[in-house]
Amino acid sequence: MLIERATAPLLDLIPELEPHLEARTPCTDYTVRQLINHLLFWAPSLTGGATKEAIAPPAAAESDLDLTTGDCLAALTASITTTVKAWSDPAAWEGTTYMGGPMELPAELVGAMVAGEFVVHGWDLARAAGRDLPVDPDIAEYLEAELAKTAEQARQMGIFGPEVAVAKSAPAMHRVLGLTGRDPGWTVS
Incomplete structure (x- = not known):
């Protein structure tokens, strides 16, 4: 399943994040x-997208709630696993659904956004830990095509940063990163 393949590298990475939390x-x-905290904050909404429920985040803003107390790595693993299970149902990808609010969106679009959230933020976490995230090239190509559909709107909403120029001959994951406003060569300093 697409969502399982998209999230597997992040799930493998999570246990290694403990020394890099700051x-x-x-x-x-x-x-x-x-x-x-961001991923935990939006987890109910991401899962709700699969079950066709408009589940609002647990507070008005991420900064209003610290979900990283206790074993935040176990909580992150559990929340991603729950979301993956929900999006593994083929019915999740059919019709329309919600992404944390009352506006209906095509379920395929929301599913691609969920996969992109885990892959791109998985890359962010991997780079912060000084690692690469081994993303399946087919997943990266899929995400590039899907995220390109809404990239300009995402930039206008402040979800993506300004596009970073990446060669068309670069690996698909680098093109995804550039599309979302990330420099594929970023390293922790």
Whole structure:
């Protein structure tokens, strides 16, 4: 299943993040801990997209709630596993659904956004830990095509940063990163 293949590298990475919780990430607004909080904050909405429920996040803003107390790595693994299970149902990809609010969107679009969230933020976390994220090239090509459909709108909404120029001959994952406003050569300093 697409969602399982997209999230497997992130799930493999999570146990290695403990010593890097305060490290900066390529997602400039977040440290590793803050990015984990972001993923935990949006997890119910991502899962709700698969079950066709408009589940709002648990607070008005991510900064209003610290979900990284306790064993945040176990909580992250559990939340991603729950989301993957929900999106593994073929019915999740059919018709329309929600992404945390009352506006209906095509389920395939939301599913691609969920996969992109885990792959791109997985890369952010891997780079913060000084590692690469081994993303299946087929998944990266799929995400490039899907994310390109909404990239300009995502930039206008502040979800993606300004596009980073990446050669068309570069690996698909590098093109995904450039599309989302990330420099594929970013390293932790």
